[in-house]
Amino acid sequence: MVWNTNLRWRLPVTCLLLQVALVVLFGVFVRYDSDADPHWLDTKEQENSTSDMENEFYYRYPSFQDVHVMIFVGFGFLMTFLQRYGYSSVGFNFLLAAFGIQWALLMQGWFHSYYQGYIHVGVENLINADFCVGSVCVAFGAVLGKVSPVQLLIMTLFQVTLFSVNEYILLSLLEVKDAGGSMTIHTFGAYFGLTVTWILYRPSLHQSKERQSAVYHSDLFAMIGTLFLWMYWPSFNSAVSNHGDAQHRAAINTYCSLAACVLTSVALSSALHKKGKLDMVHIQNATLAGGVAVGTAAEMMLMPYGSLIVGFICGIVSTLGFVYLTPFLEARLRIQDTCGIHNLHGMPGIIGAIVGAVTASCANADVYGVKGLALAFGFDGFKTNWNASMQGKFQAAGLFVSLAMALVGGIIVGIILKLPFWGQPADENCFEDAVYWEVSSRDLFPCTKGVASLLQRPCPHQPSWGLRDWKLRVGDRGCSSLLLHPEALCLLGA
Template identity: 80%
Template structure:
């Protein structure tokens, strides 16, 4: 037992330091600023495109959305995962760890697929948003393995998921030209299924012995609601962050805004309806209220109209709440994991 503890003590520091050194070397070899973040490149771009003001730099259009997405990844998902009564510190800290490593690896892998020119990866503010999107998928998968794997295993999972995410994203967006502004397919669906697959692979019968620790208590649900509120508020930025400037970005934010609002009322209604004595279930409120933002993500740029977005949120609230009731209470496959 002592030897095992000693191994654990050195394993995580060794992996973190070696992988960070690898990131430094790879960034030094491959990564460079793109035209809008490089001194000479921006001056050249202004001359070629007859740009008269620095305010036309893509940074000023994208950075506010990037900050919102960044808060979602590190605060929103981090606190959303604190629902387990015995895993609050681990949820926030390990989410922090995987996200910090994931954004570095994502900048490299996504760069090789999307912005690789003359042997170099060109990065800018949109690359940062893309990296956060990629890590968002890992954060979703993290929810499926929460409390079941070690930090080292989590880093290994992040390494593989970021790589596979980038391949999947390249196939869908670049080869098949799928429209997925908010990443409903590339981020949320991929992350959910990846997490379930990892959970199934790592499942051990003795995990049943800790089943009593998998529930929530009052304060853990309260902290989890902090994450829900951050995600809920910033989801319009998430779905519109990489949309085209102008009407598409404007429309994506409005559609998401309306869908999320409708989803909350529907979720509360059906949560009360499906519970004994009409008491709200915090699992539904923490998760199903966000389904409107997820579902409308793919079509966020489209002409859904405001009432169309409300309908999407209404349907998502119903389906998500009923789904949570079914999978957490009735479905033996998911109860097993």
């Protein structure tokens, strides 16, 4: 089957339609919340609130910026490890996130910030929109290299919608605590993405196997992503926690868990290689699993040693997953998981949900103080029959709801994305920037007559290639990379 990957009308029309719809919906629904609206000056005076510093902005904005960096630089560069997919990794992540945050402001706004006929947005909404998009970035990791930007926009549209519904069920109906999103962001995002890539299974993907690995510099670019995710994860898990001690504690716990996770990831990476060498894939990914797995419990009284134990376990589980589980999933279950999100977000997300449920079910007034307990689990005044074991059970229920939403949603969205007119690439053109990006003339040195004349000869070491195939393949990348190709050696030297 020949795919038409020319997006000249499909991509512009999709972008413009979505953006026009967003403008209209924002015009009808979105207003500033009271902390971003100057009217508070007239009304708050009676309430003896004298300090601008009490504005929510100053509690949340530094964390917001850190989360923002994680979504755009963290996820974007983490996926640049592929040798010929850097433009798309960073660029498509940029596109889907820019669309997703707008749509998330609306969807989450209708569920959580809608009153007096308007959605009222403030800095916490911006953080939550970034969180929601984080779940799309996770799913993007599973389908990386195999979908068109139009498909990504469609996926983002549906995934943000489903995320918001799931989040509403968990946070508002089940009253689950999930400040760092182990369930809502990571588990949901990972299993949604895995289901989509399972539906989009490509049996001939081995044809672009060569491009599915890294080159030296692409792995360094990916480390930029890894490190910004790792460093700012304490901000991620604490960004929407209660003011004061909860936010403080969430940062400490995440810091501890991530540190422990690095050591066990390195240990396993070395132990599982026959010569004891480290693998950049593990260092780039498994080291982050500790942040995922304290997402739910970070703001609770997990204790620093509890965080270390969680990080310890996740570094091991995640690295084992990369070595044994990912190949198994691809070979047996036909799940082609480009970035290994099952190891970084799937399993650690489930572990995080369980850790959260256990930690919540152990909560009591000795550990939290009387007021602290009420504040941490939000039952001050109106939830009189709250108890810890019930909270634990609701937490566990939240995990199952998230998994169910991810699987059912993923199947539906996967089937929609399988329709043949979204401009998806052929199996042999996956993981290749040149399909959707202008790369030839600007990027590479121009051909000279010398090269052209070389190309009149067939390639001696690839007799199966006709003269035309050979030209096309070299031409794809321009002639400078001809020199970097093993085939070129036979032409030039042998």
